[in-house]
Amino acid sequence: MRQLFLENADGGIEKIRSEKANPLLDLYVTFNFSRLRPSLFFLPAVLLLLIAAFLFMFDALRAESYILIQREYFFMLNAALSQYPEMQYNLTETGNTLVVASLLSIFVLHAPKIWESLASALLVSCLFSSVLKKLFHVPRPAAFFDNGSFTIIGRTLSGHNSLPSGHSITIFTALSILMFAFMPARLINRIFWCALFVSAGLALVLTRVALGAHYPIDVLVGGIIGYFCALAGIFISTRYRIWKWIGNRKYHPFFIIAFTGCWLALAFRIMQEHLFIFCLSLFVLTISLYKITAAYVKS
Template sequence: MLNNKLDINVNNNFNKLRLKLLFLPFLLLLIIAFILFIKSSFSVDGYIKIQENLFFYLNGKLSQLPSLQYNLTQLGDALIIFSLVTIFIIYIPKIWGAVLTSGLISLIVSYVLKRVFAVPRPAAIFDNESFTIIGKTLKGATSLPSGHSITTFSVITILLFAFMPKKITSKITWSVFILLVGLVVVISRVGVGAHYPLDVLIGATIGYICAVLAIFINNKFNIWAWIRNKKYYPIFIVILITGGLTIVHKILKANLIIFYFSLFAIISTFYLMIKIYVKK
């Protein structure tokens, strides 16, 4: 009964959303584009130059906590952040429908824009000894936008609206809290030396847009309604096993605490799903 109530509440919250929610993020992107234009920074070189000092400053400060930054930045990995919300497949499938749609939109948008802009990563431009790189050194021309930031804010935005409280004060508190969490996660991409500041700001904004569009698409077409049907649980069980094994492989390569949280989430969902399916 509680599970059904949660799903109904989330569905009601999603149905309350209006397209005007896209006004501010699109306005922010236009403002960024305008500033780059008036600063004569609309080229790749100009884009990098205008935020060079800020990149070095943020990277220098954030990289003083390398373990924290390395763990936080993993949340931009779709496997890791999706694993943390797998429990919603069982309890609030409406959320997972939005997550899947948003994930597909984000993948396409990120792929296209990275190739259109072709901005080199910091490690491909700056002397690698002049800033801190945590983890793998990335040197491709795929800096703008930050894919990790898009993924993070896609999920963050869906959770933001899914669990939006009714009282105005609670709405403000919840919104500020979850958006700050998202910003802390995405700025870690600068901390690990993988992206410029504008990469993550633009990526986060795009992630928000992708999530809102995904919610509207799901409301209109309900393309993932089959998720709530327990006869499809074997498909998810196979996916969970595959995801769990992949995370174990990640743990063997880099023993990060965030991987254990994701693995625990997958194991918990796997156990509950098996239990429910057997009873069925």
């Protein structure tokens, strides 16, 4: 267990036991989150308004016209990106909550502030995704087009819940939290840092088009909503501290049980679909489980 040393009132050195494996990392994340301002919500609001204005201008607010206005772009992107089916199928699973939780599991020990924000953000994203999908009721590509006219990778999704893309929301929620958590201090570094995360996010959400599961605007809207949900999660967890128990080691058995459940779920998925992303998630989760369990036993 790492220890911090502080000078007490009498000039002596006092040993302070830390509840976190890496208190400085968590302090860095907390500091970065504390610098965020509500004005950051302005960007996603403007982007969503611009998309709505574009659709209104071309009379594409109805489900059928919404699909037809981006028909050519959907077929073009689907044809180009689906040439690498295995890679696209692996990358699209980064929008799977099970994979996200597994890959970020180590932060429960080293930077619980990330998990405090992630917990709130995922709840907000789940609410937005379920409500908006039912509200817009847009048919998926497989429910609207002839299935032989484009490439479908994996399961054929033919419901009426295309807008927004749930995977895209999850991807940008997780990436945005990480982006803000480890934001560099210098302005030029921040610009490159944000560009890197946005580029990675766009590459990941476009896999939903490659699989034939969503239209281009579905994933753009999903990504913007994910960014909004990340900010909401950060502000909620910072202001109300409803998840502050996450950083307390006496609650680690909860995560040991939860992550063991995730481990079993991943093992089952690997038996069904031997995807590299599931194997990687299982490997990371195994290390996290070992470290969290060892830290709890030691404490």
